[in-house]
Amino acid sequence: MAKQEAGGITAGAGDSLSNRVFEQLEEGILDGSIQPGENLNELKLSLEMGVSRTPVREAIRMLEQKNLVRLVPNKGAVVLGVDRKDLLDVYAIRTYIEGLASRWAAERITDEKRGKLREIVDLQEFYYIKSYEEQISEMDSRFHETIFSYCESRRLEHMLRDLHHMIQRYRKQSIAEAGRTEKAIAEHRLILEAICAGDGDEAERQTVGHINNARENLIVLLEKESSANGERE
């Protein structure tokens, strides 16, 4: 018993160590605590996390496939991270393909799925009224990811999950933006109704609109940030 109690990793259940190391590094890169340009040292990381070098190596190889680090043979891994241009690009890409996911979800909707999707939006509204920010964000994620899974395309789902993951931090921030959440929920409801009605065209149109609005919001947010930072970066 007591599989691994030493270092930083004391986390979750059945997952392998490689996965946990991967997730921890990914989170660090995506939330900025591991900076772009930095390079990942196997031995150092393995000591910090209290695991051997093997799972760290595996995690780094995994990060490379996600394009979060660049791996130079015999030299190591440098962090790529997600900069502002990446963020804007991701939103642009989402406007193009997340609409497709909604379209497919609408075409493949069932009663059970209608119920679940509606419940998510209802819950989000409830949390909004109660001002539970953490849960609002959680429901926002869940709404989009549920649509990803309901589109029933392994490949599209996989791509969208990656994108979604990449911008998670900024989605949370935007909850705090004045007025955005209320609008977002209203937009979710429009998407929901279109999907439940099986109206692919409308579902796509509403989703494209929703993401464009989110993108507008991001741009405002980034401008605030850069003026706050005195034009740095």
Next chain:
Amino acid sequence: MAKQEAGGITAGAGDSLSNRVFEQLEEGILDGSIQPGENLNELKLSLEMGVSRTPVREAIRMLEQKNLVRLVPNKGAVVLGVDRKDLLDVYAIRTYIEGLASRWAAERITDEKRGKLREIVDLQEFYYIKSYEEQISEMDSRFHETIFSYCESRRLEHMLRDLHHMIQRYRKQSIAEAGRTEKAIAEHRLILEAICAGDGDEAERQTVGHINNARENLIVLLEKESSANGERE
């Protein structure tokens, strides 16, 4: 010298063993020689390829991130592969985002890039006249991948390369289809001219059309295949 001469892997230059194993397995999965449902045995593969288990493990972790295998903790990796639905999905996804890549490429075109892109299409036409099928296919890949790189979006490029890679086999097959190559080259030229003119709208429109046509072609090809196989699969 003579880094590794034993087993199946005698390949390339500076790449690490993990990468070579990864590429070999990826190729096998994508060209169907490793079937979906099959599961990958570390020891067996390492013996076949004449390497130790470590690089095989790393390669498998990499394949998981590409969604080409599913990894069940303590049980191993089962091949997912790319089935017909995946293929059709990939073409659908491409119609949505490859147009965006062309749009951005048009917005960021330079004289040097104009020259290179034009040369690729000219070469492809030349090889078509000469009936060099291998080179036609090569130029087809190069045309699209060059646009991916000219769109100057790390994230979009990465996604499109993955998709492109996934359908490589079918792109090659479609070269052999009667009349497709000639049309494809004509379509490439339309995309080329739009990009060179810096006309993002037109570049996107032509690209969407091009991929839709390729998709139509794929559907015909798949139908032929399934009737040839007597409705199996």
Next chain:
DNA sequence: CCCGTAGAAATTCCATGTATAATTGATTTC
């Protein structure tokens, strides 16, 4: 003072050993 170079330290890369979990198959029991 700068540049090049040789040796040492650090780091990646691959191989192999060991523990733990899953699977198989034989044996027993009802």
Next chain:
DNA sequence: GAAATCAATTATACATGGAATTTCTACGGG
């Protein structure tokens, strides 16, 4: 004869050792 149990085999997961490569540092020549 079927189901259950437990030992033996197999496979994965993680750790560790050692070879190869790169990076750092100190030294000597120009």
